[in-house]
Structures are given as C-alpha cells and as structure tokens.
C-alpha cells in the first residue's frame with residue numbers, strides 16, 4: 001500500500017515518496033493502530049527555507065508518527081545541522097516549528113500536541129483541553145480553510161459526490177473526507193462540510209459565531225522528527241484499521 005500524497009499533488013524532496021506500508025502493519029490494534037498518514041518535512045533554518053528532506057509516515061491512534069513498519073522512529077538522510085520541522089496532513093492545516101532543531105545521529109522527539117512547543121505563525125494550531133491540535137476542514141489542499149467564495153473547501157466535497165446529487169455518498173480515502181469517517185457526504189448526518197465552518201468559527205472566536213472568510217496554513221512549506229507526536233482533532237479510521245477513531249475525544 002503506497003503513500004497517498006503523491007496522488008494528491010504533493011512533491012517530495014530528498015528520499016521521500018513511494019513509501020510502502022509493511023505487511024501486517026494494518027493489523028495493529030489499540031493505541032498503536034495505524035489510522036492515517038502524514039508527511040514530515042525538514043526545512044532549512046532560515047526564513048522561507050527550502051525543504052531538505054521529506055517523508056510519508058504512519059500515524060498511530062495515540063498520535064505517534066512512525067515509519068512504515070508501524071512502530072519505528074523515522075530516519076532521514078541530511079547533513080547534520082539545524083532544521084525546522086513541519087508536518088502536513090491531507091485535510092488539516094500543516095504546522096512548522098518556530099525553533100530549529102539539530103538533526104544528527106541522536107533521535108529528536110517533538111510533541112506537537114504540547115501547547116508549550118512553539119510553532120510558526122499566529123493561531124497555527126487550535127487548542128482542545130490541554131492539547132494543541134491541527135485545524136481541520138482543508139478539503140482542497142490550497143493551504144487555507146474557507147467555507148465560501150473562491151477556493152472554498154465546501155465545493156470539492158459536493159463535486160466529489162456528483163455535484164447535482166448532493167445526497168450521494170462516496171466511500172474511500174479522500175481529502176474531502178474532512179471528518180475522517182471513511183465517507184464523503186455533502187448533506188445529512190455526519191456530512192463533511194461543517195468542519196471547515198467550525199474551524200473558521202474557532203479561529204476567530206474560540207467557540208462559535210460568524211465565520212471569518214479564511215483561515216490559512218502558516219506552516220510555510222516547512223520541517224521532523226523521529227518518534228514525535230502530533231495530534232489531530234479527529235483521526236481517521238477505515239483507511240487501515242476500520243472504525244472511527246479520535247485522538248483527543250473531540251469528535
């Protein structure tokens with residue numbers, strides 16, 4: 001089972017791309033069950049620095065980011081130096097550290113769900129309880145969450161289900177499956193439109209009210225880890241392990 005991000009238009013650099021899940025990995029259960037994939041990037045530790053290494057990784061149910069065997073830390077081939085780490089997901093806004101970390105022979109562990117770990121930009125993550133999580137609702141991969149207007153994240157959902165037939169349900173692994181239940185729905189219970197709207201509400205008001213026009217990815221195209229942790233406000237299911245999972249109880 002090959003990584004899905006190339007098909008979504010993501011361009012790897014370095015040794016990244018083509019990662020294949022090892023046999024038996026999808027059978028894992030419990031906290032270490034594999035629930036989705038994320039891309040990890042290391043970037044030059046300068047303003048607008050280029051990516052120097054990228055990798056498609058596996059995401060465990062408890063938020064650990066691991067290699068293709070489902071358990072091991074991720075390794076990269078780069079010059080020993082300071083780098084920013086960024087992490088990207090198919091339908092969440094990415095984040096990048098605002099501190100450069102030394103990537104060398106020793107493992108680096110970062111917990112991006114720790115509110116005290118500083119990331120680039122203002123409001124790059126949202127906070128649920130004592131955890132920082134990624135903004136959801138990014139259904140078209142343009143680095144923004146928008147509910148209305150040009151480039152909104154609602155239309156791609158409607159387009160996938162057929163445009164003129166909003167009641168159609170499409171199953172499978174799609175960017176438009178914003179609530180990550182293995183189905184793309186435009187209307188009805190459990191539809192995928194609200195995530196974008198809720199993200200905009202929270203971005204501006206913390207809870208709810210009128211939405212702002214757009215909430216942007218402020219990760220640049222930025223920086224990782226080896227055995228780090230991230231958190232997403234919901235994290236998928238049927239792709240590998242079946243059933244809906246939540247990393248933080250927010251869904």
Ligand SMILES: [Ca+2]
Pocket residue numbers: 137138139140141142143144145146151152153
């Ligand atoms: Ca978008």
Ligand SMILES: [Ca+2]
Pocket residue numbers: 176177178179180181182183184185190191192
């Ligand atoms: Ca869905």
